[in-house]
Amino acid sequence: MRILVSVLLLSAAVLPCSAQTILKSEPLMLAPYEVALVQTAFCPSGRVLKVTGAIRGVSRKRACVALPSETASLATATP
Structure with a gap:
């Protein structure tokens, strides 16, 4: 029972945080495997x-992806 309650509380805390902010420029530093969404003319x-x-010595991966409107929020962010 305790596990069920803790899973429900954890999922309630994670759901509001699941939206990804779309940045106006690519960040200079990204942790390995961290994902950033950038609005560009590219x-x-x-x-x-x-x-x-x-990781160090390997190029970042870049790809254009379609994004559902409920997945991300358009915000002004500074790099």
């Missing part, structure tokens, strides 16, 4: 640039 309309951080 990607076509309706898509955002998904940047994935990498």
Whole structure:
């Protein structure tokens, strides 16, 4: 019973935090495997640039992805 209650409390805390902010410019530093979404002219309309951080000596992965409107919130963020 304690496990069920703790899982419910944890899921209630995680759900509001699941939205990803879309940045206006790519961050200079990203932790390995951390993901940042960036609104750039590089990607076509309706898509955002998904940047994935990498370990030292390896290039970051960049890809244009479509994003459902409820997944991300458009916000002004400074790098």
